[in-house]
Amino acid sequence: MNYLIGDLQGCCDAFERLLARLHFSPSRDRLWLLGDLVNRGPKSLATLRRLQALGDAATCLLGNHDLHLLAVAHGVRPAHRHDTLAPLLEAPDRAALLDWLRRQRLAVSGAGWLMVHAGVPPSWSRDDTLAHAAEVEAVLRGPDLPGFLHEMYGNEPARWDAALSGTARLRFTVNALTRMRFCAADGTMDFKAKDGAAAAPPGFQPWFDVPGRRTAGVPIAFGHWSTLGLLDRPDLLGLDTGCVWGGRLTAARVDGLAREFIQVDCDQAQKPGR
Numbered sequence: 001m002n003y004l005i006g007d008l009q010g011c012c013d014a015f016e017r018l019l020a021r022l023h024f025s026p027s028r029d030r031l032w033l034l035g036d037l038v039n040r041g042p043k044s045l046a047t048l049r050r051l052q053a054l055g056d057a058a059t060c061l062l063g064n065h066d067l068h069l070l071a072v073a074h075g076v077r078p079a080h081r082h083d084t085l086a087p088l089l090e091a092p093d094r095a096a097l098l099d100w101l102r103r104q105r106l107a108v109s110g111a112g113w114l115m116v117h118a119g120v121p122p123s124w125s126r127d128d129t130l131a132h133a134a135e136v137e138a139v140l141r142g143p144d145l146p147g148f149l150h151e152m153y154g155n156e157p158a159r160w161d162a163a164l165s166g167t168a169r170l171r172f173t174v175n176a177l178t179r180m181r182f183c184a185a186d187g188t189m190d191f192k193a194k195d196g197a198a199a200a201p202p203g204f205q206p207w208f209d210v211p212g213r214r215t216a217g218v219p220i221a222f223g224h225w226s227t228l229g230l231l232d233r234p235d236l237l238g239l240d241t242g243c244v245w246g247g248r249l250t251a252a253r254v255d256g257l258a259r260e261f262i263q264v265d266c267d268q269a270q271k272p273g274r
Contacts, residue, residue: 001029002111003262004252006239007223008033009065010041010084012050014249014266021262022251026057032110034223035063035117035178037101038085040244041269044069045088048097060104062140063117063224064178067152070140073098076149082270102140106177107133112256113237114215118224119180119207121160123187125214132173139170159188181225183207196227208236219257230261244269 003022008015022029037051037060038044051058069085071077073094079085088094107116107129114126116133124132139148151167152174164172175189182190182204190204197206206228207213208220216235223240225231230250231238234257243249246268253260 002032002254003029004032004034004111004113004115004221004237004239004254006034006241006250007036007063007226007243008038008041008047008249009036009244009269010038010044010047011243011249011266011269012041012043012046014243014264015047015050017264018249018251018262021264022253026054029057030111031058032108032113032115032221033058033060034115034221034239035061036065036223036240037063038069038088039065039083042084044085045091045097048088048101049093052097052100059108059110061108061115061117062101062104062106062178066101066104067149067174067178070098070102070145071149071152074146074149076146077153084269102145105133106136106173111254113219113221113254115221117178118222119176119183120213120215120220121176121180121187121189122183122207122210122213122215123160124176126218129177129215132169133177136170136173136177155189155191158190159186178224180207181228183210185210194227196229199227221252232259232261242266242272245272 072079120129157168157172180189182193182200184204190201193201219235221237226240226242228238230241239250241248241250243266248263251262
């Protein structure tokens with residue numbers, strides 16, 4: 001069985017309850033985690049240890065909180081007031097866990113779905129998405145990681161151009177795959193609005209509703225957007241259902257385009273808006 005799972009954000013107890021509900025067997029089942037594995041929840045350390053121990057039974061995507069952890073660990077960014085990463089950063093196996101994390105994916109195709117943490121720019125095809133993600137993944141796994149983390153943050157460029165190169169090209173890809181919610185018809189991304197789909201800024205709409213999107217018809221699963229809630233369309237699955245905010249942790253059991261949802265209630269670890 002293939003299970004696509006929304007944002008954990010360090011809520012390891014909820015994850016264990018979900019696995020119990022699934023009757024998960026690592027010899028039989030495959031988990032696909034859609035990013036934001038850590039932070040804001042109470043047990044980021046336990047979460048990473050659990051995911052690492054699953055080996056090939058779990059494929060994990062990187063979300064914005066996971067990249068934030070790498071940046072904090074390398075002294076590039078200060079910890080935020082509501083971060084819950086200290087136990088992980090002080091753990092004796094910190095180096096091994098961070099090395100495992102930096103080797104995870106930004107986009108993956110599997111179980112009949114293209115999976116990302118946040119979104120796909122309208123001008124990208126499925127193959128474009130995987131190729132551009134691979135460019136960033138190579139840097140994250142390589143010796144230039146600290147330098148890249150210093151250059152990774154910023155909202156520009158906000159629109160894709162095939163002529164982009166170097167840090168600008170990599171930054172756009174990171175922002176699209178781990179931060180995007182709303183997008184304009186010309187592909188310009190907005191990073192300020194964080195409410196649901198009805199709260200789109202003037203001239204913007206959810207990235208998946210942009211007319212002419214090249215991945216229209218490609219089954220895509222994503223997380224990141226807790227205020228969107230569960231999105232269930234024939235070729236779209238939005239699976240961040242706000243576990244860390246006291247919502248639910250959601251898994252979609254998929255067989256091609258067929259899906260069944262399994263959810264567990266979550267204890268509130270953070271107040272919405274943080």
